[in-house]
Amino acid sequence: MTVTMSRSLYPKILPYQQEWLSVDDEHQLYIEQSGNVNGTPVMYLHGGPGAGCSENYRRYFDPEKYRIILFDQRGCGRSIPSPSLNNNDLPALVQDIERIRQHLGIDKMLLCGGSWGATLALAYGIAHPSKVLAFILRGIFLGTQAELDWLYRPDGAAKFFPEYYQDFLSILSEQEQLDPLRSYQNHLSSANELAVTAASKAWYLWELRLSSIEHQHIDKNHITDQHQALCMAKISAHFFANASELTANYLLDQISRVTHLPAIILHGRYDMICQLYVAYQLTKRWQNARLQILPCAGHSGFESQTIDAFCKAADTMAAFLDEQKQ
Template identity: 40%
Template sequence: MLSPVVSGAAYRRGLFPENQAFASDWIPVGGDHEIFYEECGRRDGKPCVILHGGPGGAINPTMRRFFDPSRWRMVLFDQRGCGRSRPNASLEDNTTWALIEDIERLRERLGVEKWCVFGGSWGSTLALAYAITHPERVESLVLRGVFLVTQRELRWFYQEGASMLFPDAWERFCAPIPPDEQGDMISAYHRRLTSPERRVQAEAAAAWSQWEGDTMSIRGPEARPSKFNEIDFAIAFARIECHYFANGGFFPEEGWLLNNVDKLRSIPGWVVQGRFDVVTPMDAAWRLKTAWPQARFEIVWDAGHASTEPGVVDALVRATDQAYRVS
């Protein structure tokens, strides 16, 4: 078993230079859904697919910068209902299993045999689920802020746990919900985020998104992504995220990811976890490390959940450099 590496504040790697997409398009994936994807880096480079968080988030240019653009062929896509994918904020036919099928459609369309799969937060969930379902298509896994979508984790962040560390932010999160509904915040928010009235959706989405934004970084609320302030983004983010959490991530059983971790044994893996991650606490990453000791596990002691915290950037960039050498 590899001992966990604890990252401190010594010399740290930064993000790779900004780079532009060399191709982009939409592909139909069933029903009304069309997903937007882009390719960046080197056309004939080593392929990787980069999975955004949420669920309900979207790709952004910073996500391209964790991989050396002179060596990697990076593929990014907006998941169903997210970002530039169409229709926006749609919950119809929007499940973990549909997203896994979308990754496979994208892989086949681009002629990729196997690829490195990179994801943080919900992106780590989807990466694990994809690798368990299609291990023969995964050359390596690079994960950050591990999230297993268990009731333990959901209760911590949306019911009681993180609320004790951020009582001021929690008070704002509770504000749209009457006291008699606050015993089940996910259900209360789900009712509002699926309301036919956009005004009701917007109020709930703003509070839901602010709660996550306020807790994601040890640098404070100023590190909150600016998109959280855009109401169209906030509605898609909150609706889809709450939809998945109200349905337990659409997994057939509690703990499905850990119960199927044997499928990952032959896949090289890197796991990066902020010590003070409040959104996806280290307990889940530690459970994964215990079940999958073959993976390299690195704790960043001065980081929370955000992927852009310096220690997390350093660890991820080193991980992708090491993943490049996997053959």
């Protein structure tokens, strides 16, 4: 009998280069590189929008085989200024990726991301398919109105987590609760600093509680990085309340521009933020994509089954891309 061992993250590594790249008169992007400078370029796109990079994203990839590129998207994390909503939209983020690629002298790259990072990876691929080698995507989110309604209105995830959803609504008046997304955007753009802090914590807590089936009893004490919570809440609300291009099903309608490229798609069966049927719909239109449903995983990229699947996917893709070079 063959026993397959579960994979853990690669050992911690430090970047060999960190820099800030100016992309317009206002924004500078934090960029880091680690691993093998001569390896296959891989760019990992973080979620949110607004969550910023985790050093653990480096650890999905074999540092001997990959040139690992992480960056904080404009307006969040270590990018400057942060948080910032000015000139911050999907076309700008796609353009930022292209500028980073050009700045680093990369011809083509493996593009990876989870949740909003998967959204952004698809948007970049659709705009620049000739610059992508392949994709590894986790927790598919296409930004449609149905997905936003699932997350923020009472007939979706709220039915599974009614007490947590009530906490999410608690900072809103009865009238504001009729349109939580727009109401949160108003609170988060308030001049009242206390109101903004309360709203950002409540927004971030709702998502944290939905993200993992391995970690329970998450409360406000788990929000230890107020800057991250503020970036996540302000930028997510800004994008989702003004997501007309995405909510019109733009990504799925344009997916034929990347379907010639190989993709490994990972999705937790119990993902309560990004629904599995969305990944299933996407894969049905993508003949070169392979969907792997993780039977005991939720949304987080750092649950044990997701770590195992992502590291194995990265190894599989490294071997495939090496073969393509020969």
